[in-house]
Amino acid sequence: MSDPNIYHLRYFLDAANLGSVAAAAKKNHVSQSAVSQAIRKLEESMDCSLIGHSKNQFKLTSEGLVALESIKQILDSVTNMKAKLAGAKDEAEGPLTFATLRSLALVLLPEAMSTLQKNYPKIQPVLKIGHTKNILEQVIAGEIEVGLVVDNRAISGVHKHVLHEGTFRCVVGSAFAENIKNMGFLVTEEKPGVNELKRTYKERYKKSQAKIAMVVESWEVIARFASAGLGIGMIPDFVAASVPDLKLIEVHHDLAQKIRYKIVLITKKSLSPNAKVLAHELNRETEKLFHK
Numbered sequence: 001m002s003d004p005n006i007y008h009l010r011y012f013l014d015a016a017n018l019g020s021v022a023a024a025a026k027k028n029h030v031s032q033s034a035v036s037q038a039i040r041k042l043e044e045s046m047d048c049s050l051i052g053h054s055k056n057q058f059k060l061t062s063e064g065l066v067a068l069e070s071i072k073q074i075l076d077s078v079t080n081m082k083a084k085l086a087g088a089k090d091e092a093e094g095p096l097t098f099a100t101l102r103s104l105a106l107v108l109l110p111e112a113m114s115t116l117q118k119n120y121p122k123i124q125p126v127l128k129i130g131h132t133k134n135i136l137e138q139v140i141a142g143e144i145e146v147g148l149v150v151d152n153r154a155i156s157g158v159h160k161h162v163l164h165e166g167t168f169r170c171v172v173g174s175a176f177a178e179n180i181k182n183m184g185f186l187v188t189e190e191k192p193g194v195n196e197l198k199r200t201y202k203e204r205y206k207k208s209q210a211k212i213a214m215v216v217e218s219w220e221v222i223a224r225f226a227s228a229g230l231g232i233g234m235i236p237d238f239v240a241a242s243v244p245d246l247k248l249i250e251v252h253h254d255l256a257q258k259i260r261y262k263i264v265l266i267t268k269k270s271l272s273p274n275a276k277v278l279a280h281e282l283n284r285e286t287e288k289l290f291h292k
Helices: 006-018 021-028 032-046 062-089 102-119 132-141 174-182 194-205 219-227 237-241 273-290
Strands: 051-054 057-060 094-100 123-129 146-151 159-173 185-187 212-215 232-236 248-251 260-267
Touching (some): 006 021, 006 032, 094 102, 094 132, 102 123, 102 219, 159 273, 174 248, 185 194, 185 219, 219 232, 219 248, 237 273
Parallel strands (some): 094 146, 185 212
């Protein structure tokens, strides 16, 4: 029997994090049977059951939970090794001009930039804050090297490096959960998900139209307004995960989970050494945020 390889570990980790074999297969562009076989080989190698083999449910066993933590450490070590090898080949130094959304800057960048400055002091970062449309335009025009944005499926003409695939959440303050029937939605009109919300709401409730209580051009403000009972906030999961102090609870779960998005790095050409370092640190931050 052959030892498990890096792909077996990756497929198992993705299946565990995403909650299904199908989702892991889609993420890695392989068949579901390839993911299932990888997990079986891991189980054979470890001589234990890592998942409960019940129909239509993916659930880790106690051994699976232990294995998951070890596999995270192994793959993180591999990622660090790759970054170090890349650094040995092309030293990261000089300016790195990039732009991002305010929401992503607040959630992902503080720790990522702290580590980047500590480990790569020769990089000189220049950060701009903007909206997806003007960030895309700046990347295409060569005014900035990298854009960190939420992909609303209208981004084209650039290279994309996916950091995270997630879903939106419909949230309210826990003190106002009993009043959701009388609440409208708090949304960002020009950002991804609003049209999908209106469509799925109409499909779910037939003749009903989603009531928009307020248009607010900030997901963080929407989270705080929802916490105060001003409406049902529609925000991405990365924003919801970053504000535990607001004591938000999820509602309309069946609607929000259908609305998906991606956090992506966009560049005009392949990643430079400096951009690779940024991508590495952002990958670490998204892993920490979503897979604690």
